[in-house]
Amino acid sequence: MYNVRMIGEDTWWLGASDRRIQLFENTYPVPNGMSYNNYLIMDEKTCLLDGVDESVSRQFEENLAHVLDGRPLDYLVIDHMEPDHCAVIPDLVRRWPNLKLVGTPKAFDLVRQFHGFDPTPHAIKVKEGDTLSLGRHTLQFVLAPMVHWPEVMVSYDQLTGTLFSADAFGAFGATGGAIFADEVDWERDWADEARRYYTNIVGKYGMQVTSLLKKASKLDIKEIAPLHAHIWRRDFDQILSRYQKWAAYEPEDKSVAIFYGSIYGGTANAADILSTKLAEAGVHDVRVYDVSKTPVSEMLSQSFRSPVLVFASATYNMGIFDGMRELLEDLNAHAMKNRTVGVIYNGSWAPQAGSLMLDAIQRMKGMEVLDAEVHVTSAVDEGALEQIDALSAAIVAKLAE
C-alpha cells in the first residue's frame, strides 16, 4: 500500500526506508537502517526527482502509482546517478517510452554504463543555470560536481523555493513518518549520523561543497529536500553552519579524540591515563576509541569534529597495528587537515609504530604534531607516565590558545 506525504505545493515525498540493511555501500555500518527519498511534482507535466534503491523499489512503485493516479510520468530528473537512487530507471523507461530523462551529460554516460541501454532518445542534457518548465513550477539546475559523484546537480523549484539537494544534507539512518527535521530532535538524535554520512561520503570534497554552498546562498531557499534522511523547512542554520565547518575542515568544538591500537593493553593503558589527565585538567569531552573495535567511519567522523587527535599504537610486525593503519589511511584518503596531533607508540624490541605513524600524519596538510611524544616500552612505567603528563599539558595549552 502507498505511503506518501505532501511536502509543498503539488510536491510529494515518495521515499521509503530499509531497516534490514547492515552496511551502506557495503562499507558503512548503519545500525539504524537507511532512508531513500525521492519527490514527485504534479504540475501540467509530471516530474519525478530521482529514483530510489532497489531495496525499497516495491514501496516506490506503489507510491508513484498512487500519486500519478493514472497520469503518465513526463520527466525524471537525475540529480545523482548512484545506484541507490537510480535502480528504478530501466523500469520507468520501459513503462513510459516517452519519458524524458533530465541530467548532466555525465549522468547519461553513467546511465549507459550502469543500465546497458542508450538513453539518447530520452535525454535532455542540462548545464549550469538551465531551467525546465513543468507548468507553474520551473526547475533550475545547479551543478554540484563531486558532491559525491562527477555528474551531480541539484534542482531548485523557483515556485516553491525547494532545493532538491541530492546527497548533500543527508544522513545515515531510516526515517519514520517524521520526514521533516523539525519533527524530530535532530540535534540529539541525528546530528552525529549526519556528520558521519557527510564526512565519509563527501568529506573529501570540501572545496566542491563550499562552492555549492556559495551558489545555494544566492537562491531563496524555503525547503531543502535531500535524497537521504530529513527535509529542512526551517532552522537551516543547524545544518548549513555544520556543512560550512565540515567543508572547511574546521573543528566543531574543543574536544579531544584519542585513538588507540593495542594487543595486550599497554597502549590502551597509556591512552586511558592521558584521557584521565585531560579530563582532570578541565578538557570537555575527551573520547577514547579502540581502533580494533570502532568502525573507521565513526573515527573519521569524530576527527572532523575534534581539533586535537591523539594516535596511539603498538608496533606490529615492524609496522603500525592494523586498525590504526587503516584509520590513518582513511584520514589521508579523506584529506583530513589542520589538526593538532599527539603520538603515543609502543614496542617491545623494535618500536617502529611511532615513526611510521608520523609519516602517515605528515602526508596530511596542516597537521601540527606536538613535540611531547610518548614512548611506551611494553607497559607504561614512570618514565612513560611523565611523558603522558607532558603530552596532556601540551594539549591543554593548545586548546587554551
Ligand SMILES: Cc1cc2nc3c(=O)[nH]c(=O)nc-3n(C[C@H](O)[C@H](O)[C@H](O)COP(=O)(O)O)c2cc1C
Ligand atoms: C604479531 C606481533 C608482532 C609484533 N611486532 C613487533 C615489532 O615489530 N616490534 C616491536 O617492538 N614489537 C612488536 N610486537 C610486540 C608489541 O608491539 C609490544 O609487546 C607492545 O608493547 C604491545 O603493546 P600493547 O600492550 O599495547 O599491545 C609484536 C607483537 C605481536 C603480537
